[in-house]
Amino acid sequence: MSGCPFHTSASSPASPRGAAPARLSIEDELRFLEEIHAGPRLAERRAAIREAVTRGLPAPLSTEELRQAGRIGWRNHARCIGRLHWRSLELRDHRHLDDAEQIAASLREHLELAQNDGAVRSFLTVFAPPERVGGPAPRIHNHQLCAYAGYRSADGAILGDPKNLALTEQALALGWRPAAERTRFDLLPWIVAGRDGVPRLFPLPPGLVREVPLRHPRLPWFEGLGLRWYAVPVISDMRFRAAGTDYPAAPFNGWYMGTEIGARNLADRDRYDQLPVIAERLGLDRRRPRSLWQDQALVELNVAVLHSFEREGVKLVDHHAASEEFMRFCERERAAGREVSARWDWIVPPMSPATTRVYHTPMREFPLSPDFHARSDDAVALASSG
Numbered sequence: 373m374s375g376c377p378f379h380t381s382a383s384s385p386a387s388p389r390g391a392a393p394a395r396l397s398i399e400d401e402l403r404f405l406e407e408i409h410a411g412p413r414l415a416e417r418r419a420a421i422r423e424a425v426t427r428g429l430p431a432p433l434s435t436e437e438l439r440q441a442g443r444i445g446w447r448n449h450a451r452c453i454g455r456l457h458w459r460s461l462e463l464r465d466h467r468h469l470d471d472a473e474q475i476a477a478s479l480r481e482h483l484e485l486a487q488n489d490g491a492v493r494s495f496l497t498v499f500a501p502p503e504r505v506g507g508p509a510p511r512i513h514n515h516q517l518c519a520y521a522g523y524r525s526a527d528g529a530i531l532g533d534p535k536n537l538a539l540t541e542q543a544l545a546l547g548w549r550p551a552a553e554r555t556r557f558d559l560l561p562w563i564v565a566g567r568d569g570v571p572r573l574f575p576l577p578p579g580l581v582r583e584v585p586l587r588h589p590r591l592p593w594f595e596g597l598g599l600r601w602y603a604v605p606v607i608s609d610m611r612f613r614a615a616g617t618d619y620p621a622a623p624f625n626g627w628y629m630g631t632e633i634g635a636r637n638l639a640d641r642d643r644y645d646q647l648p649v650i651a652e653r654l655g656l657d658r659r660r661p662r663s664l665w666q667d668q669a670l671v672e673l674n675v676a677v678l679h680s681f682e683r684e685g686v687k688l689v690d691h692h693a694a695s696e697e698f699m700r701f702c703e704r705e706r707a708a709g710r711e712v713s714a715r716w717d718w719i720v721p722p723m724s725p726a727t728t729r730v731y732h733t734p735m736r737e738f739p740l741s742p743d744f745h746a747r748s749d750d751a752v753a754l755a756s757s758g
């Protein structure tokens with residue numbers, strides 16, 4: 373690709389699934405400070421932070437340094453197509469909170485601020501890190517602040533989102549009582565542990581979570597399918613790492629790209645599996661995959677997602693716009709003299725991929741700091757280092 377900002381090796385995607393994240397040196401971990409300070413101030417801050425971190429203590433970052441770390445962490449995250457907007461991330465510095473009750477109150481606020489009546493804004497809330505490396509720290513068990521329960525009935529059938537079966541069971545075991553009539557869109561409570569490590573249940577106040585019922589601009593029956601999705605994805609189970617310090621509880625949000633809902637959450641066979649139902653209503657020939665009934669149903673479902681969010685005034689980006697924004701992000705990064713770390717298999721949208729420019733762009737992933745890490749990656753790293 374001409375004008376491609378990536379240093380490309382022969383093939384892409386360059387990194388296999390599940391590759392263990394490489395360890396960065398403390399020098400690498402502190403390099404982001406060069407974007408914040410200069411001269412003697414930089415030397416002074418670097419020395420103070422390195423001193424604490426090498427003693428196993430959390431980095432004594434100022435709120436401003438943590439804010440920049442959060443923004444650069446977003447900029448660095450190899451799986452995110454939405455990084456053009458990294459400078460707009462707003463920080464809530466709640467490093468003083470380590471108690472489940474206070475954390476839940478802060479999460480309610482995070483969600484309200486992020487939803488912002490549909491004009492979604494990106495926030496990162498950072499809660500207390502371990503007092504010493506490896507020590508206890510608060511943790512949010514939910515993968516996202518908004519999620520739908522998945523119930524398995526005696527005959528093995530699943531009601532709701534199969535992705536959340538385990539969390540739903542954990543919530544029920546902790547005493548969660550869903551409404552008497554269970555639906556496939558029951559919002560899960562939060563499970564939060566403070567520094568004491570004890571998981572506690574926090575049911576969501578009614579009306580807190582903004583949701584969007586799905587309608588189709590040309591198919592009146594679509595609304596009758598009763599599909600919906602929540603407005604904002606707030607990821608709450610990733611570890612934020614900055615300046616040699618891990619923050620296990622550091623929820624953050626962007627806004628949705630339509631295909632996340634329309635081409636994955638509601639479409640995947642092991643999620644809501646809605647393509648057969650939609651194809652049926654469209655009168656398509658489901659006996660032969662080559663009638664492309666799945667593809668046609670997928671398009672209509674995604675049209676409905678884009679239309680419904682727009683109609684309700686909730687910010688959401690389509691995959692064509694997101695791809696163009698990502699290419700602009702890459703151009704800006706190149707102009708700033710930075711190479712972009714990216715995972716092709718995560719960046720390329722799950723629908724009509726080759727119509728987007730990102731599909732035709734080779735990418736490679738390499739470790740950077742600050743960054744956000746999946747807990748499952750931690751397990752892989754531990755397994756391969758042990």
Ligand code: ARG
Nearest residue numbers: 605626627628629632633637
């Ligand atoms: N793919 C996830 C979901 O569908 C959300 C991941 C984060 N997405 C985002 N646009 N920030 O719920």
